[in-house]
Amino acid sequence: MATQLAALRQQRTKVAEQVEVLVAAHPLSTVLTTMPGVGVRTAARLLTEVVGKDFPTAGHLASYAGLAPVTRRSGSSIRGEHPPRGGNKILKRAMFLSAFAALRDPVSRAYSDRKIAQGKRHNEALIALARRRTDVLYAMLRDGKTYVQPPAVAA
Numbered sequence: 001m002a003t004q005l006a007a008l009r010q011q012r013t014k015v016a017e018q019v020e021v022l023v024a025a026h027p028l029s030t031v032l033t034t035m036p037g038v039g040v041r042t043a044a045r046l047l048t049e050v051v052g053k054d055f056p057t058a059g060h061l062a063s064y065a066g067l068a069p070v071t072r073r074s075g076s077s078i079r080g081e082h083p084p085r086g087g088n089k090i091l092k093r094a095m096f097l098s099a100f101a102a103l104r105d106p107v108s109r110a111y112s113d114r115k116i117a118q119g120k121r122h123n124e125a126l127i128a129l130a131r132r133r134t135d136v137l138y139a140m141l142r143d144g145k146t147y148v149q150p151p152a153v154a155a
Contacts, residue, residue: 019044026051027144034146035136037102045094050141058138066092067131083127092130095137099130107150108133 023029023044032043055061062068066087072079102108108129115125
């Protein structure tokens with residue numbers, strides 16, 4: 001059993017190396033990996049889930065990812081905005097985890113702290129950050145330009 005486990009780990013390492021080579025060969029890989037919190041694995045996930053699909057706006061991409069808030073309505077009753085249950089779960093997870101990894105970036109951390117100060121919980125602030133990063137991702141993919149660090153906002 002130990003030899004099988006070692007063989008599986010070697011196979012996993014080889015597959016990871018192949019994925020890195022394939023991602024590096026894609027023309028948009030350098031664009032994606034410039035964004036804080038996006039590494040090779042996340043770039044591979046984004047390339048497989050987003051590239052090749054046509055989204056008219058960043059809001060459509062966020063809705064596809066399941067990151068755009070949904071208003072619950074029933075007749076004349078309107079119950080505020082909630083996170084959607086639908087959307088592309090793989091893309092939503094990738095954006096959520098990249099937002100979590102981006103908390104090391106001072107601009108992303110400041111945005112998250114601002115959302116927490118507004119009364120959101122940690123996960124809600126991360127979803128808001130992921131939604132904001134979806135807008136940036138859309139612009140980067142649309143224009144083919146690398147990530148540019150926005151200027152720091154004074155508190």
